[in-house]
Amino acid sequence: MSANTSSGRPHKVTLADVAREANVSVSAASKALSRTDRISAETQRAVRMAAQRLGYRRPVDRAADATATVAGTAAGASAARAGRRGRSGLVGLITSDYNGRFSLPMLTGAESTLGASNHAALLMSSHGRPSLERSHIDRLAAYGVDGLIVVGDTTNPRPPLDARTTMGLPVVYTYDPSRDPRDCSIICDNVGAGAQAIEYLLSLGRRYIAIIAGSEDFQAARDRAKGAQRTFTLYDFQPVDVLFDSWSEDWGERAARLLVECHPHLDAVYCLSDEIARGAVRGLRAMGRDVPRDVAVVGHDNWFVFATNVHPTLTTFDNNIALIGKTAAKCLIDAINGHPHHGVVSVECPLIVRESTEVGRRTGLEGSERMFARQNA
């Protein structure tokens, strides 16, 4: 039978083996063994009999056994997992990102680190739907991935995956941290970016600084504004205004016009996204202000379509998504090897200085045009 190779070494029976044996899909086999209300009694019986014949045990049960003897759930599950044979060399990424702006750089970063330990990465898209997230993880687990990286797109903390879903697989959360502090999460250092933005503008001699924020519903907006306020307090300054609304160019333009009307001495604007910054540049110009001579503008995201595509090119913070991917991959490999990490790791967002803050600086568009030629035909 399939649990042993001809050389006598054990071959782990997977859910895929059970599904094949029961002549059902992997997804149906998984449902039959876990969520009993969503599958016919007949299929349930067939799958359970197949599992019994093959000696299949669900990873969650194996992990639970190990957990009972090792302190700490995550450590126990991970140790149990590390003790298993037959690593696949595959890591699954589950993304809720719709437009790929976060998930492709994350995949690229993760792969560059995973390659060193001879792993490759697979990405599946959950469209932010928990049921799809669960079914994708079922599939990935059934095909024997060694761990999971969850890719968010909001910066807001998210509920952790439950143990029935992850079935003992190590998990690292990225961009959107897990609400459970025992989990390992890798995020952007938005507080640090906010603090550095104001340090930088003060160092340029700017004294009348406003903040145009996005929606206050997002952790990113609150964190960047919080970091900025920290630096203002440190140097005993105050922002001339802090305006929250939405993440659009239109809002950036409206806010910039309003700021010039209310604060004619305005000499710098820290915008919490590049779209907002692009709109702000337009609004400032419409009000007769030169960027950067009269008003310096800083953005956030280093999203090339907004940051490098027209003059003035934008001074902005890079979200360092590829480094988040690399860090997540490193933590996941550690967890796969039985050394899990816990808590939140913040990855620094470097400041990229371009034309929108420094008079006389000229960054060419040629490079970005070449990139466009490749990416945007």
Place this chain on the structure above:
Amino acid sequence: MSANTSSGRPHKVTLADVAREANVSVSAASKALSRTDRISAETQRAVRMAAQRLGYRRPVDRAADATATVAGTAAGASAARAGRRGRSGLVGLITSDYNGRFSLPMLTGAESTLGASNHAALLMSSHGRPSLERSHIDRLAAYGVDGLIVVGDTTNPRPPLDARTTMGLPVVYTYDPSRDPRDCSIICDNVGAGAQAIEYLLSLGRRYIAIIAGSEDFQAARDRAKGAQRTFTLYDFQPVDVLFDSWSEDWGERAARLLVECHPHLDAVYCLSDEIARGAVRGLRAMGRDVPRDVAVVGHDNWFVFATNVHPTLTTFDNNIALIGKTAAKCLIDAINGHPHHGVVSVECPLIVRESTEVGRRTGLEGSERMFARQNA
């Protein structure tokens, strides 16, 4: 031994089984069995002995056998594949896209179709590097995917994957078609979009129409311009000018200024991308022209960051990437079931009418702002 389950039904020996047996990575096993110059002699011997012990045969060899008895290489390979047991229910997408703009909608579209035949999709990123593309496909094949969708990002025809790489798996090419007409490729109907753009502008009563194209190195630029010329010829008109250069906003702005200088009667511009169109709107305004009253502007891509983010919102063609993904998935499922398609399928790019072409039309930004709030924190 592992080639049979306890019920006596055959269990296909996979490359993963061989790797486990030889105690090497799947990637090393694949290299050992195919590309002999990149692996140590010791590993090669271990892998070959393991393959022999398990009775493993490379899919490319099995496909080649079948091909000898069935007319047509692709049909033969596919029929051989369809005859195999043990489908995984997984389809692999290999993308060369860096920023996810094409590959995530493609994944979403493919998944919605694959779900109906109980398949799920996995995405791997090759960064346009043929060696990485090959090694990813090795991994996917080793883990038993049923077929491959190749996702391009240039619109330019590409060399087909060679048979040693695909090992008999059915393949569908998207966005960038395969140069081999026997392959199945699904692309945007760029010629049709160009033809429709001019039909539409003529129907609005515009008579002095210019084309601002991207780089002539791209099939998309040549095809959209070709379609436009077809309609001009049909109605016995000529464009006032056709300017090729690059895919950037900066080029759109420069070209629009030049056009107004040379052709004061200009009343419409067909821009071959949304970035170009955004730049053109800026250039036209700088020259005192109102959009759309004086000059109507049409873009291409329906890339939300450019098309819906500021007024005037852009009339543009949608690349229909999700539908390309769905169509590719449908063709792939047919091929998996032994009914492969051949040749190039062009998917229509629908025209999305917004403010940049029709006076008095007002499309709100609220919807897009909400979308931003989710996507761009």
